[in-house]
Amino acid sequence: xxxxxxxxxxLVQPGGSLRLSCAASGFIFSRFGTTWRRQVPGKGLEWxxxxxxxxxxDYAESVKGRFxxxxxxxxxxxxxxxxxxxxxxxxxxxxAIDRLGVRGKGTLVTVSS
Numbered sequence: 001x002x003x004x005x006x007x008x009x010x011l012v013q014p015g016g017s018l019r020l021s022c023a024a025s026g027f028i029f030s031r032f033g034t035t036w037r038r039q040v041p042g043k044g045l046e047w048x049x050x051x052x053x054x055x056x057x058d059y060a061e062s063v064k065g066r067f068x069x070x071x072x073x074x075x076x077x078x079x080x081x082x083x084x085x086x087x088x089x090x091x092x093x094x095x096a097i098d099r100l101g102v103r104g105k106g107t108l109v110t111v112s113s
Contacts, residue, residue, distance in 0.1 A: 067083070
């Protein structure tokens with residue numbers, strides 16, 4: 001079964017950091033790029049970052065310089081290191097393998113004092 005499971009969300013104060021993980025199973029993870037998106041309740045999905053199978057990365061302007069995406073193919077896991085968090089980063093964060101049409105169930109990040 002193809003599966004993605006996010007973890008690492010939680011409550012953090014403005015200016016703080018969190019590291020999200022996206023653990024994959026059921027397919028050859030190293031062959032695919034992974035995308036992180038986020039969604040505020042009642043709003044649409046926002047693209048956040050992507051890492052390609054060759055390690056190339058892209059970021060939304062809203063997170064560039066604060067977030068870092070990386071992958072560990074040996075652990076079939078993609079990470080999203082989030083620093084200098086702002087209240088507007090509050091959302092449910094999802095990872096996805098777009099080529100397979102697979103998305104995880106998400107992890108909630110709340111940035112609040």
